[in-house]
Amino acid sequence: MGQAWNRVLTVGGDHVDTPEGSYPEDGDGGTLEMSYQPTACQHCENAPCVKVCPVNATFTREDGIVEIDYDKCIGCRYCMAACPYNARVFNWEDPQHVPEEGTGDVEERPQGVVEKCTFCSHRVEEGLDPSCVVNCPADARIFGDFDDENSTVSKYVAEYDTHQLLDDKGTDPKTYYIQGEMSPGRPWKGKELEEELDEEPTAEEPADVTGDESVSGAAANPTGGDD
Amino acid sequence: MAGETADRATTSAARAPVLSSFGTVSKAWLGLLGVLLMAGLGAWAYQLQQGLAVTGMRNVFSWGLYIMLFVMFVGLSAGGLIISSAPKFFHSDRYEEFARLGVLVSLACIIVAGLLILPDIGRPGRLYQFFTSPDFRSPMVWDFGIVVLYGVLNLWYLWLLTRRDLAARGSRFAFGTEDTQSGRDRDRKLLFWTAAVALPTAIMLHSVTGWIFATQVGRGDWFSPLVAPVFIAKALVSGLGLLLVVSILADRYTAFDADRDELASLGKVLGVFLAFHVVYLLAAERLPHAWADHFGFWAITSEFLIGDSIYFWLWTGLGGALPLVLLLIPTLRKRLSVILAAGTLAVAGTLFEGIRLVFTGYESVNIDAAPGISLGGEYAGVATDIWATSGTYTPTLVEVVVTAGIIAVGALVVTVGLRYLPLQQPTTQGTYAADGGNEGHD
Numbered sequence: 001m002g003q004a005w006n007r008v009l010t011v012g013g014d015h016v017d018t019p020e021g022s023y024p025e026d027g028d029g030g031t032l033e034m035s036y037q038p039t040a041c042q043h044c045e046n047a048p049c050v051k052v053c054p055v056n057a058t059f060t061r062e063d064g065i066v067e068i069d070y071d072k073c074i075g076c077r078y079c080m081a082a083c084p085y086n087a088r089v090f091n092w093e094d095p096q097h098v099p100e101e102g103t104g105d106v107e108e109r110p111q112g113v114v115e116k117c118t119f120c121s122h123r124v125e126e127g128l129d130p131s132c133v134v135n136c137p138a139d140a141r142i143f144g145d146f147d148d149e150n151s152t153v154s155k156y157v158a159e160y161d162t163h164q165l166l167d168d169k170g171t172d173p174k175t176y177y178i179q180g181e182m183s184p185g186r187p188w189k190g191k192e193l194e195e196e197l198d199e200e201p202t203a204e205e206p207a208d209v210t211g212d213e214s215v216s217g218a219a220a221n222p223t224g225g226d227d
Numbered sequence: 228m229a230g231e232t233a234d235r236a237t238t239s240a241a242r243a244p245v246l247s248s249f250g251t252v253s254k255a256w257l258g259l260l261g262v263l264l265m266a267g268l269g270a271w272a273y274q275l276q277q278g279l280a281v282t283g284m285r286n287v288f289s290w291g292l293y294i295m296l297f298v299m300f301v302g303l304s305a306g307g308l309i310i311s312s313a314p315k316f317f318h319s320d321r322y323e324e325f326a327r328l329g330v331l332v333s334l335a336c337i338i339v340a341g342l343l344i345l346p347d348i349g350r351p352g353r354l355y356q357f358f359t360s361p362d363f364r365s366p367m368v369w370d371f372g373i374v375v376l377y378g379v380l381n382l383w384y385l386w387l388l389t390r391r392d393l394a395a396r397g398s399r400f401a402f403g404t405e406d407t408q409s410g411r412d413r414d415r416k417l418l419f420w421t422a423a424v425a426l427p428t429a430i431m432l433h434s435v436t437g438w439i440f441a442t443q444v445g446r447g448d449w450f451s452p453l454v455a456p457v458f459i460a461k462a463l464v465s466g467l468g469l470l471l472v473v474s475i476l477a478d479r480y481t482a483f484d485a486d487r488d489e490l491a492s493l494g495k496v497l498g499v500f501l502a503f504h505v506v507y508l509l510a511a512e513r514l515p516h517a518w519a520d521h522f523g524f525w526a527i528t529s530e531f532l533i534g535d536s537i538y539f540w541l542w543t544g545l546g547g548a549l550p551l552v553l554l555l556i557p558t559l560r561k562r563l564s565v566i567l568a569a570g571t572l573a574v575a576g577t578l579f580e581g582i583r584l585v586f587t588g589y590e591s592v593n594i595d596a597a598p599g600i601s602l603g604g605e606y607a608g609v610a611t612d613i614w615a616t617s618g619t620y621t622p623t624l625v626e627v628v629v630t631a632g633i634i635a636v637g638a639l640v641v642t643v644g645l646r647y648l649p650l651q652q653p654t655t656q657g658t659y660a661a662d663g664g665n666e667g668h669d
Contacts, residue, residue, distance in 0.1 A: 003601055004600075004601040007600070007601070009594065009596035009598070009599075010597050010598075013597070014597060015597050016597045037596060039594060039596075048443065048444060051364045051365065052365050052366065052367065052442075052443075053362055053365060054357060054361060054365040054367040054368045055353070055356035055357060055360045055361065055362065056356075056360045056361070056362045057356075072356060072360065073349070073350070073353075074348050074349065074350050074351070074354060075279075075349015075350045076349070076367065077289045077290060077347075078365070078439075080286070080289040081289065081290060081589075083445055084444055084446075084593050085594060086286070086287065086594065086600045089286050089600075089601060090286060090603055091278070091349070092279050092282075092285065092603050093277060093278035093279075093280035093604055094278060110350075111278045111349070112279070112348075112349030112350040113349060113350065165594065166593055166594070169445065170444065171444070
């Protein structure tokens with residue numbers, strides 16, 4: 001219990017949903033600032049976790065998604081030491097699920113293996129956006145084919161200021177954080193669950209995936225009272 | 228020199244096991260080791276069934292006691308092999324009396340190190356994939372290979388050192404080898420070539436184990452080119468320290484006879500290793516950062532001199548400065564009790580250094596924004612949060628019992644070796660010293 005593939009971190013104060021800076025007092029302008037940073041597996045181009053895995057259980061798919069073969073993972077946790085983002089979590093005990101029946105369309109993980117965000121590869125294979133993209137109420141996430149110059153994600157990354165987390169580590173993540181005012185992201189598929197799909201997905205298969213944005217500034221919402 | 232027959236007689240008389248039988252004390256000792264071993268197996272079975280949740284490890288601090296002690300025992304395994312193969316490589320009989328016991332201890336330590344990996348693995352039943360599906364980019368694959376090679380090399384070396392004496396005693400562990408002068412001469416050549424292979428293998432073992440950590444960009448001070456050389460130095464210190472401790476204990480409690488002057492001489496060597504490791508390499512590692520991060524002279528100096536954690540002080544003070552001082556003072560350093568204390572402290576120091584290394588990698592995270600990282604299980608530490616923005620670790624009883632069981636295996640190997648292997652030092656006559664330089668070490 002308590003495994004998180006996607007953590008929404010508060011960039012600001014020391015605690016969740018708190019800003020850094022000072023309140024406006026005595027007529028001075030305040031410096032309060034806060035934003036959110038969804039942090040999951042960054043699907044690095046130069047992924048340290050893939051390089052350290054002794055048994056090839058962690059691998060990079062042809063489309064660029066970094067994935068784990070849960071039938072191969074020996075549970076040595078070297079990849080957890082390697083990941084600078086702490087994106088990986090380990091099944092320290094027999095996993096419990098909510099609901100209890102199982103993990104739905106997501107592959108089950110047994111005790112003793114490492115797991116992490118898969119970019120919803122089971123959905124991407126069906127031509128669907130990852131669940132976090134579909135479910136984001138602010139449309140803050142964009143997912144798409146970064147090899148295609150005309151994809152929404154390519155256009156956003158080309159047009160706006162972007163940064164990659166811990167880019168000084170040289171891991172070259174495929175996840176970009178986009179800064180500045182912009183129109184909401186546009187998921188390129190509908191909201192169907194994968195089991196509701198017709199047999200043939202209509203969208204083109206992604207050759208490469210990328211995209212994930214956090215809107216800073218406009219979405220920042222310093223809290224005054226309840227949190 | 229006597230003729231071949233007389234020589235053989237001298238040899239077989241001189242080279243006997245240092246424990247002639249298992250007495251009451253030995254049996255109690257073996258019983259204790261057996262109990263520890265069974266308790267360790269039980270704890271491991273419990274851990275396998277419950278999952279690694281019964282350890283103190285969690286998602287932020289995901290390697291603990293098993294890996295810390297793996298690092299330590301890899302280091303400890305250096306002593307015997309280096310102290311016996313380095314002189315042989317230079318065709319010297321120096322420290323010959325320690326060679327067999329030393330290699331036995333090396334073998335036991337590398338066995339312990341290898342076994343310590345098992346309980347750290349979440350699904351040990353899949354370990355065969357190291358053979359069927361290895362990724363040769365992984366330093367862990369390199370280390371797996373070199374640990375196995377090193378273990379086999381130790382086993383071969385120990386047998387090569389003792390097989391003629393085993394044959395002379397009619398032991399079945401001679402495996403058909405016969406005790407002849409020409410055979411002994413041939414073994415001398417083989418020993419040289421084994422030493423020639425063993426030395427670079429030892430250097431690779433400690434470097435590769437260091438590179439497991441030193442290649443990682445995400446774990447603070449691990450990512451340092453100095454880690455591999457530091458692992459070499461650490462291996463020299465702890466390996467020689469352990470060899471001295473075991474030799475002195477064997478000298479006291481078994482028929483093993485260690486020459487006082489040789490022990491004192493090795494103690495001096497330990498002092499040199501300690502100075503190189505704890506003074507020189509540590510200073511070389513710390514100075515550039517202290518200098519670059521601070522402006523004032525005293526700010527630089529204090530950052531350079533003052534450590535960051537209790538493990539740092541336990542290592543550099545208790546396990547570094549103290550044994551170094553003991554080995555520097557001429558009136559003290561020749562006493563066996565002082566050499567024993569210095570060796571023990573040096574071994575303990577490298578334990579604390581290993582603990583410190585793992586802590587520097589896990590106690591802080593690169594992205595520490597709230598709420599942090601999910602710990603992935605009931606938190607065994609002080610806080611009750613399921614989130615953490617820094618790593619904390621305390622080993623649980625399960626980890627301690629499993630570890631003690633594995634160390635008992637090593638102790639068992641050494642004890643059985645003391646009983647059945649001809650570890651007695653050669654007589655002062657020189658048994659097969661072709662270069663004749665065996666009278667009176669200076």
